[in-house]
Amino acid sequence: MIDGLRVLALVPARGGSKGVPRKNIRDLGGKPLIAWTIEAALASRYIDDVVLSSDDAEIIETAVAWGASAPFVRPAELATDSADSLSVVRHALRALPTTYDVLVLLQPTSPLRSTADIDGAIGTCLQAGAAACVSICEVEKSPFWMMEVQGNGRLSRLLADKPLPTRRQDAPPSYTLNGAVYVARCSDLLAGNGFLGDDTVPWIMPKERSFDIDTEFDLKYLRFYLSEGQNG
Structure with missing residues (x-):
């Protein structure tokens, strides 16, 4: 809780993944990938509950073993490749018996985001x-020199x-979403708004905590x- 507001951390983890099969429970550093996110959320000063949204029994079992709660099973129609994250978020908010003021969306594919990043974004x-x-991170190559083919x-x-710009170092810093932390008020999300808009602020993260796992590589x-x- 922060400023009297109840905070929900939602961890979305569907069973199907074409890029990295079973990625949410694949081993990373001696524990399932999803465990990194759950542990960081559980250590937060502000988060009241850490809830999993999944359609997969094995992922649910793994997440619960690492401390998350799984009070519902995600419907099959929200576990397809085409299902959008905001529909998953709204389903979770409506399915839970408890009312929350703030939602933090934490994707398991960003395992190196820290508890400090989570609390920093909320704050x-x-x-x-x-x-x-x-959450965002600075891009290495400025979009000022990016091209498109007509x-x-x-x-x-x-x-x-x-x-x-005359020189590359004169280009202003540019940033990209890193997929690690999304924070919004639950009332806005239920009203149909998303995480990106004219009233969105950034939480800037360094590259070394901005890994996003999309492929086997x-x-x-x-x-x-x-x-x-670990080896120094």
Whole structure:
């Protein structure tokens, strides 16, 4: 709880995954991938409950073993490749018997996000009086030098409406969503709003905590990254 507001952490983890089969319960550093997110959420100063949204019995069993609660099973129609995360969020809010004021969406595919990132995003959102807060990280390559291919086969700058900086170091910092933390007021989410809008504020995270596992290569690389850190 923060400022008298009840906070729910929702961990979405469906069973089907084409990019990384069974990714949510795959081993990472000696524990299931989903355990990293659950542990970080349980250590939060502000989160009241950590709830899993899943359609898969094995994922549910694993998440509960690591401390999350699973009071419902996600409907099959919300566990497809085409199901959007906001529909999953709204289903969870309506399915739970308890009413919450703030929701924090924590995807298991961002295992290195810390408890400090979670609490920082929650605090930033409420202190700013914003509708939402999302985590971002700075991109290595500025979009000022990114191109797109036109229908005629010619190149054009993606940001053609903005002047090209003379030097790369003169380009303003640019950021991308890293998928680690999404915070919003439950009333706004139930009203049909999302996490991104004119009243969204950022929580900036470093690259080393912004890993997002989408492929087998991502998982293998992160395993290597963690093993190198443990070996000094």
